[in-house]
Amino acid sequence: MKSTLDCLECIAAQALRAARVATDDLELQRRILDETVKRIPAMSLDESPAALSKAAYDLTNAITGQDDPYAALKQAQNDAALALEPELRDSLEHAADPLEMALHLAAAGNVIDLGVQHADDIDMPTAICDALNHRFAVDHTPQFRASLDTCSDLLYLLDNAGEIVFDKLLIGQLCAYTKVTAVVKKAPIINDVTMADAEYVGLTDICPVIDNGGAFIGAPLSQIPESFRARMETADVILGKGQGNYETVDDFPGDVFLMLKAKCEIIAHHMGVEKGQVALISTRARQALG
Numbered sequence: 001m002k003s004t005l006d007c008l009e010c011i012a013a014q015a016l017r018a019a020r021v022a023t024d025d026l027e028l029q030r031r032i033l034d035e036t037v038k039r040i041p042a043m044s045l046d047e048s049p050a051a052l053s054k055a056a057y058d059l060t061n062a063i064t065g066q067d068d069p070y071a072a073l074k075q076a077q078n079d080a081a082l083a084l085e086p087e088l089r090d091s092l093e094h095a096a097d098p099l100e101m102a103l104h105l106a107a108a109g110n111v112i113d114l115g116v117q118h119a120d121d122i123d124m125p126t127a128i129c130d131a132l133n134h135r136f137a138v139d140h141t142p143q144f145r146a147s148l149d150t151c152s153d154l155l156y157l158l159d160n161a162g163e164i165v166f167d168k169l170l171i172g173q174l175c176a177y178t179k180v181t182a183v184v185k186k187a188p189i190i191n192d193v194t195m196a197d198a199e200y201v202g203l204t205d206i207c208p209v210i211d212n213g214g215a216f217i218g219a220p221l222s223q224i225p226e227s228f229r230a231r232m233e234t235a236d237v238i239l240g241k242g243q244g245n246y247e248t249v250d251d252f253p254g255d256v257f258l259m260l261k262a263k264c265e266i267i268a269h270h271m272g273v274e275k276g277q278v279a280l281i282s283t284r285a286r287q288a289l290g
Contacts, residue, residue, distance in 0.1 A: 001247045006266050007049040008040050015056035018190070022060050022069035035059050049266070050217035050247040057189050057217075068188035070161075077162030077191065078201055081109070085165055088128070092169060102170040103141065103259070104132055107278045109166025110159065110242050110261045137277035140257065143285050147237050147255050151178040155235035157212075157219060157249070158184055158198075159242030161191045167241065168203045178236075180207045187215035192244070218244030221252065243267055246281075256283040 015036035019029040036056045043052045061067060068074075088105060095101040108128045148154075156171060158164055167182070174180050182203060184193045198209045213225035218240070221229065232238060232249075238256045240249050246258045246267065261278045262268035268275040 001048050001250050001270055003043070003045045003047055003049045003052055004266055005045075007045075007052065008043065010049065010264065010266075011040065011043075011053045011056055012037055014053050015060070018057055018060040018069070019064075021073070022064040022066055028063055032056075032060050032063050035063065047222065048218070048220055048247040050244040051220040051223060054189070054215075054217055054220075054223075057215075070188065070191045074161035074191045074197065077160070078165065078197060081162040081165035082201060084125075084128070085169070088166075088169060092173070099145075099173045100141065101132070102173040103144075103280065104136075106163075106166045106170040106241070107136070107259050107261065107280070108132070109163035110259065110278070134278070136280045137262075137273040138271065138279035138281050140280050140282035140285050143282040144239075144257055144280065147257070147282075148174070148177045151236040151255075153235050154178045154180045154237045154239060155232060156180055156182045156207075157238065157240040157245045158182055158193045159245065161193055161197050163241065164193045164197055164203060165201050168201060168206060171203070171207055175207060181235075182207055182209045183219075184209060184211050185215055186211035186213055189215040189217060192217070216244075216248075218242075218246070218248035220248045246271070250283055252283070257281065258283065 012033065015033050016029065019032040023029060036059055039055050060069060092098045092101055105128065154174060156167065158167055171180050171182060182198065184195050184198050188194055195209060195211060198204050203209060212219055213228045214223065216223055232252065236255060238249065238254060240246065240256065240258045242260050243263060246260050249256055250258060258281045262271050262273050262275050265275050268277070271279055271281065273279055
């Protein structure tokens with residue numbers, strides 16, 4: 001996905017949100033914002049929004065001297081989601097179609113995104129209720145099931161802390177169909193999951209977990225190491241969670257599925273849905289429709 005002028009405006013807003021998370025020092029907040037805005041004129045709209053916005057978070061870390069300014073928020077999100085896990089697991093055990101329910105629960109987890117909203121705006125119980133009572137706005141579940149029938153290697157691109165608990169439930173279901181390898185970030189960025197999060201929530205007990213080689217938002221094809229791109233190319237199926245993965249792998253060749261809530265008008269338009277709607281999109285099915 002390519003960027004738009006609106007994405008450049010959003011990058012400035014992301015810089016200010018990140019600055020306020022990282023420090024209460026108004027002078028440092030202003031410096032983070034100023035330094036981010038200085039870089040906007042050189043940003044190419046041919047890049048994805050996720051690739052461009054990384055500058056805001058790199059500058060936040062560099063200027064404040066913090067490696068992981070979102071650490072406390074990530075911990076709180078993981079703990080909140082883990083508190084819900086027993087009830088969610090019980091619902092799955094009694095579901096008529098556990099895989100379908102797990103898909104919708106994983107989609108519900110995608111509400112946890114501090115790149116586009118504040119922590120106080122996140123309501124997990126409401127997101128779960130909405131996800132279980134509404135169909136995907138774009139629903140390529142049949143295509144996903146068909147791909148699982150011939151899949152022996154599924155690469156699951158994780159997104160955020162907290163959300164990873166919902167992903168763990170889906171991965172538990174997927175492991176009955178195929179080998180699953182989950183992918184985290186090598187180093188912290190926003191509230192995206194790292195190996196420490198995967199270990200904390202118990203995902204490493206369920207499936208192999210690897211990192212994508214850096215502190216990237218999504219998996220920008222122009223930035224990830226060749227070794228990780230090669231791993232993507234060997235996967236039979238890729239399932240990417242969240243806007244960052246949508247923005248960066250929507251044009252990756254292969255059997256790619258993207259699950260996310262549209263949290264901005266630009267993404268919603270690109271997805272073909274309304275802002276706030278959730279979709280499970282097969283990029284192959286979308287391409288076939290022209």
